[in-house]
Amino acid sequence: MAEPDIEVLTTQLLKGDRRAAAKLITIVENDPDAVKRVISRIYKNTGKAQIVGITGPPGSGKSTLINQLASYLRQKGRTVGIIAVDASSPFGGGAFLGDRIRMKDITTDKGIFIRSMATRGCKGGIARATGDAIKILDALGYDIILVETAGAGEAEVDIMNASHTTIVITVPGLGDDIQANKAGMMEIADLFVVNKADREGADIVVYEIESMFRFTDKRGWKPPVLKTAVIEAIGISELAERIDEHFNYLKENDLIGERLKRRVEMEIANIAKEVMVRELEEIRKSEAYKKLIEEIIEKKTDPHSAADEIMMMVKARYIEK
Ligand SMILES: Nc1nc2c(ncn2[C@@H]2O[C@H](COP(=O)(O)OP(=O)(O)OP(=O)(O)O)[C@@H](O)[C@H]2O)c(=O)[nH]1
Ligand SMILES: [Mg+2]
Incomplete structure (x- = not known):
């Protein structure tokens, strides 16, 4: 979904529009790349x-x-x-x-x-x-x-x-x-x-x-x-x-904050893991990945060094977005 749509929908949501809520839930279910744009716009209001x-x-x-x-x-x-x-x-x-x-x-x-x-x-x-x-x-x-x-x-x-x-x-x-x-x-x-x-x-x-x-x-x-x-x-x-x-x-008993902290700790780890797995799956389809495999077989590099390179690719891909 295009960026402006999310902007419009989140604005409507914050005004109490139920239909915008329904559409945004569909987005977070189906479009992992758009989730960040949705949540970053509304997080302050949660x-x-x-x-x-x-x-x-x-x-x-x-x-x-x-x-x-x-x-x-x-x-x-x-x-x-x-x-x-x-x-x-x-x-x-x-x-x-x-x-x-x-x-x-x-x-x-x-x-x-x-x-x-x-x-x-x-x-x-x-x-x-x-x-x-x-x-x-x-x-x-x-x-x-x-x-x-x-x-x-x-x-x-x-x-x-x-x-x-x-x-x-x-x-x-x-x-x-x-x-x-x-x-x-x-x-x-x-x-x-x-x-x-x-x-x-x-x-x-x-x-x-x-x-x-x-x-x-x-x-x-x-x-x-x-x-x-x-x-x-x-x-x-x-x-x-x-x-x-x-x-x-x-x-x-000030436990709301404590529960929130525990939840956020777990949540960001899960999100980071999700992002990394998703990017990694994309990289596995790339030519660069195939080339790395060849290079390992030819002993030009080794699996661990190649994995380091892949982590760099994950980072580069993500920052680009
Ligand atoms: N006798 C009796 N039956 C109940 C009671 N509460 C629910 N039921 C019946 O138990 C069945 C299952 O109820 P649900 O509310 O669908 O149960 P659920 O836990 O949401 O089921 P799932 O979503 O499939 O896991 C239905 O036929 C209800 O009518 C109750 O207090 N007494
Ligand atoms: Mg049920």
Whole structure:
């Protein structure tokens, strides 16, 4: 996309234009070369939104919970952005329609923005693109951003690290393999939700999680364990309260800055890695690269010296842009 388009779109974004936000997210997903131009124009306007990550096994009710929570927050007058990473279930469906407290149509309500992002087809890594999409919605001026991801892969953990509050959902009656997965999830959780409490066994799961945290209160925050039946919106208002409570805890203890620092440290390393890999892939297609291979075979140079040369090429290519 041409430079002026990005300038126009970012200007519109900062004025609160949702359509500009949608277009810019498409750009950061598909055009790694344009990302820098987008983010550098809006970065100063980020840092205001409250970011909440929601993760948990497939089918645990993440999308339903987000639908209900978004509906609740809208009733409280807050603007809500939703980003769903690789979510198999669509948003704005049954949960909203079945909501007893009728809310405005999700597509016409200007205070809500929903976006799905697919791992496949996303150029340059889903964690980076999701981080950039969060920044775009933040710069749009939305109060709270809810991010859904499934599973506990490396990318998902990176995405969760972009949140102020990470909610880990679990449900009664999961298999052993999923239970084993829980250890990794435990570490990133600020808040646990045992969903589908309308089913048998929820109390046992609550007890299990609580007993794991009995002695680990060093952070000064003991992750609460909430029971919900989000399909009926049961537990949603308490969940909303606890999310804000955790955000206030971060603010009061100067932990927002600390989390930001940790995130930025990781983020710039990932971006630099992404840029280097991308440039390297281009260089591998070049004549100069083929020539280097020949020179190594002819013993005119060696692989390590050649790699140094390649690093110089990466740098030269990047500076040129
Ligand atoms: N009984 C019961 N069913 C629920 C509850 N919450 C969600 N469900 C159902 O569980 C199924 C999965 O819900 P989703 O919200 O799509 O779950 P998800 O975690 O987003 O699923 P993926 O995006 O596929 O990982 C749907 O059929 C929901 O209606 C609940 O509190 N109780
Ligand atoms: Mg989902």
